[in-house]
Amino acid sequence: MSQVIEVDGLRKSFGRREVLHGIGFGVERGEVFGVIGPNGAGKTTTMRCLLDIIRPTSGSIRILGQDPGVAGPKLRRRIGYLPGELFLEQRITGRRLLAHYAAISGTVRPGRADELAERFNLDLDRHTRKLSKGNKQKLGLVQAFMHDPEVLILDEPTSGLDPLIQQEFRSLLSEVQRNGQTVFLSSHVLSEVQQAADRVAILRDGDIVRIASVANLREGAHRQIRISVTGVSPAELEVLLRDVPGLQTNHVHATGTLTDVSATHEGAIQPLIRALAPLQLADLVIEEPDLEESVLTLYGSATKHLAVDSGAGGRTQR
Structure with missing residues (x-):
């Protein structure tokens, strides 16, 4: 490419x-x-x-x-462009505004703007001054996509x-x-x-x-791992896991015949799986990391302004 x-x-x-x-x-x-x-x-x-x-x-x-x-x-x-701060002419309908943009941006195939507006649940015949912030954003998206840039x-x-x-x-x-x-x-x-x-x-x-x-x-973020095995003491299990690259054991304890381990892991997962293969596993939980943890690690103190959740009610760090 x-x-x-x-x-x-x-x-x-x-x-x-x-x-x-x-x-x-x-x-x-x-x-x-x-x-x-x-x-x-x-x-x-x-x-x-x-x-x-x-x-x-x-x-x-x-x-x-x-x-x-x-x-x-x-x-x-x-090029199709959606600015971060969208300012729209107020005394015009969405449909007329899109016609103005089409005259600037180039050919828009028939029905394309209506198709996009329907997908975004946007009424193009309303005046822009009556649109909510979300509907104004939808109108901005339609103008960016409609000429198939x-x-x-x-x-x-x-x-x-x-x-x-x-x-x-x-x-x-x-x-x-x-x-x-x-x-x-x-x-x-x-x-x-x-x-x-x-x-x-x-x-x-x-x-x-x-x-x-x-x-x-x-891969650069830490997975949270919980392991339960039978037939192995806590000390023996710690020795078996000691040489797994990227594995940090946090807590090992025995409950009856089970030995439980909580750990964090970074990097390729295959060495860990190979180390666990000979054991009698009762349970294995691997929580895959998401982008959030890795990016927050890269940012360090700068993360105080970085949003870490999206959607209604999502939390942010400020």
Whole structure:
């Protein structure tokens, strides 16, 4: 696959304050690439540089093989964009507003806007001033997707959406990915990126901490493990598990004929399974890590602004 987005040494300063410190990454064709970080990490600044809304201080950007700083409107028509702060004309219906966007963005196949509006349960004949935050966000998503762009750049795309519409959005992402479209999205909600993205860039204070697949990030987190075996004493079991890479035994105790172990494990699971294979297992519980723990570890003290749950009633760290 060829790279649709190429960023190298991207720096952006506002006055004396540098907010992007020479970041670089590439996004493959047909990939959903997520950028995650707390508010102020540089996610929106990166996106605005990609779209030539603001100019980089230094570094290079290429989208679909072109420099957005010189390619002009012809390139932008091949991109769908949802800003993080969506401002809509108030004295107009959603339908008329989409017609205005279509005149700018290019050809929209007949019925496409209505199809998307139906999926998002959005009434296009209501005036935008009467729309809730969630419905305004839906309208923004429709305008981003309706002309079937080759690249979608979406800043906090599920902000204000209820869980059912978030699920529909993820379904739409899967469809456009199968069509070969490329998606670059940002979020400060870990579970959103975990469910939607193929790869994730962790952005912290204007630097990329790590780029990895969701699976690789999970491998860097600790699994919680509980083991119950028969016919082995606590001391014998500790000796058997001592050389398993990445295994940290927390507690071992015997209850009748059973020996129970609680432990944490990091890395490949196969060595642990091989070590347990000769034993008489009564129970084995392996709690797979999610993206949250790995990212929180990478962030350290910066996590105070990083949301760790999504959906109604989700908890956040502030």
